[in-house]
Amino acid sequence: MNRLYKIKLENIKNVRAGSICFFDGNKCLNLTGIYGPNGSGKTTFVQTISFIQHIVFNGISNSDFSNFRNYLEIFTNLANGFNNEISSIEITLRNEKGDFIFSTHFTVRNDRIEIIEESMKFRSNKKYSRVVELFHYNKYVTNANNSLPISNLRKSEAKKINKKSNLIELLVIAKMVNQDGGSFIFNSEFFNFLRKSNIFKNELLEGINIFRNFCLDLIIVDSQISGSIYTELLLPIGYAVDNSRGFVSLQIDNEDKIYTEQIVNAKKVIEQINKVLPILVPKLTISLKVKEFQDKEGKFTNIVVMGERGGHRYPLKAESDGIKKIISILSVLINVYNNPNATVVIDELDAGIYEYLLGEIISTISEGGKGLLIFISHNLRPLEVIDYNKVIFTTLNEKNRYIRVKIDSNENLRDAYIRLMQLGGAQEPLFIPVTDSKIRRAFRKAKDREY
Template identity: 35%
Template sequence: MTIIKIKKIKVQNLRNVRQGEIVLSVNFNTFLKANVIGLYGQNGSGKTTIVDAFGLLKVLISGWVTEVKLPSQEKRLIMAGADTASIEFEFLVENPFGTFFINYYVELQEDDKRLYTTVERITYRENEKGKRSKVLVYVTEEDIQIRKVNLSDMNENTRIQLLVIHQLAKRQYTSFVFHKDLKPLLQDGLSELEMQLFHNIAIDFNHDLHVVNNQNIAPLFEERIMPFSIHLEKTRGSISYDLKGPALLPEDAFYVLCEVIEQSNRVLSAIIPGLTIRINVISKQTMDNGEKGIRFEFLSQRGERELPLRTESEGILKIISVLSVLIAVYNNPNACVVIDELDSGVFEYLLGELLTVIDEDGKGQLIFTSHNLRVLEVLAIKNLWFTSTNEDHRYIQLKGIKEVNNARDVYLRAIQLGGQDEEVYKETKTFKIKRAFRKAGVQPD
């Protein structure tokens, strides 16, 4: 069995984080136990930056299967005043060859259209004392290294192919390291074990990585388009459902959603007593592109009462939209789910109960940002990270917490009185807020 876990995330000059690092409390002895990681902090202090880092990772490693372009420069992911941003991920991997540490590092710049990679490096190390890291691929704008062999030491045919792929990756705004055209050349230069490690990240981990950011979830609140995040045995990804009226989807997508609803209903009534979802098929018809489609609607069912799903609260709709991936975190040790503002619209007690259940008996990794402090009362302090006001040391863990301490109380005390290694809140003063409101209400002559 293959198991892959995230151990460390490091970002530099990404959005408003000059330097930041989060280390998860996972090791090879706790591989089958869940990691539920909450990230807390002031608005605009760098929580979403971690979600963006995972989004970039997803795009980069997807290149082995399909071409996915890096984000456009309109997103402004590189910190103002900096030319380059970087992200670095460390993975723990257990596969038939043994246990390993894998490190992936990438530097990014942007042109007038999109981000592009300038440096990429992937290394690995056996999980044995005294073992050193070995380079699999290291590419800069000047050189390419595969294992210990540099570009100048390769035969002319290989050198030309690598340079062509390098230019393609830049032009296509994709990863060079995970470019699908690089695979055949790597098979010639790497061992079976090393190719397996590549496969573990590019295929296995990627398959089970779900990133739910505000861009994904915004249509639910703004356009009443509900994005279902999907983790089924044979299907991963996202399918959107129009809450405003009967939806029309291709048959394949419809049957995937049917499976998601069947899966979700097993859990939904335990989370929200009495609630299940029923699928009302209206008709089969040919779509504009010639595909066979099904027109249908989702109904929320409570006892004898049925209403369109859109009548449910935004909090319930958000839970339903991510329930499939939360079920995956509970059951699948390889599931890695990253959700921005998980608490948005969700009743705080229910949120605490959900996270407690996953933390105590789950198997995968759930990394989320939140503003709701209820979670600080239910998760272990080792699983809680906080943003500081220091751009050069953005992510910290609270010190001075004993078993009997309530992390919520300690955090609020740190906001009010300090006492941590870094300031966790840029102070706001109520009298200044009052004065600002008063001034804003004065009409000009």
């Protein structure tokens, strides 16, 4: 079982420094909510973990994720927060053997991210174990003996690397990585090299595989995916059925051509959703309206998602945005409840969902979930139903963006949070109170003409 243990950020957007641990002592948490005012680092966390997923996926050849856009261009905004200072991310995964720690340092050059340094480390769970560096890459520091951008080599590693065939292969990989500015550790050619050679510690290849498996079980529902619900054209459904993970976008009004493999996944996920949906939204189920056609190009299928209540069947477009939001995320919530390897990150979880129902969903996962659900929310209802150690608050201090607030066992976390925002008292300031009189004065001052 691979679990997210900790993630640390430096110089990422509006986060000068911040770290979040997803364990309580030696116990892995199954839920973490992130709360705070606008612009305080909540979405930055979502984008950061998405960036790590793209780094790892970029090294997986012939995968379902090969059609992703170039992550080096997508995520340039991550490194633009502090005058292009070097940005860094450190992420730790924990399993029964120990901690695997991957760190990456990057900046923006020529309008895209360039990874300039990265490392993989390992710490055994045995008592008194220390952190051991397994591999260290630095794009601009080459080894004097072999011109490779790989440092801190052990004597046995350096001897084997200097063997002509190994050296040539690593130099070719280094040149490829240097040209595209991507990851060395998660480069597919380097992965193949590790599998056939016996140069580095076994934990290096093991660590790469652990990060790959973690990212394959990681599903991120960001604000762009959620926002597409409100277009009333497509319904993005996150799914986790059998060994398939990802999203499928389905028409909710007009019919749409769909690939055969997508139909298979869509039917499976709808069957799964219908086992829970009528409990959350009484008497509601969904189905696919399917039509098969034949033309010169061959057979294809048109589908549209339908809702059904009381024997009445209608296009799902007629339902509220809140119901469509629940349907969109329900499969991944079912997965994170049942699968101990699942990690699900949902930005703006509360958007459109009735707050009492939101609290019941969060409470259910908090009490019995086997995986890890990380959610961003502005609705404070979940604070009334989960323990304080499962909540992270963002602060106004850019050098310490994420904190936990300890409260008495008989105190309501929601009330405590409101009190700390209004009166202060937390280890870092959480919010600058703004009175309605100040807002009115600002509105009056901002007018540009007489009406």
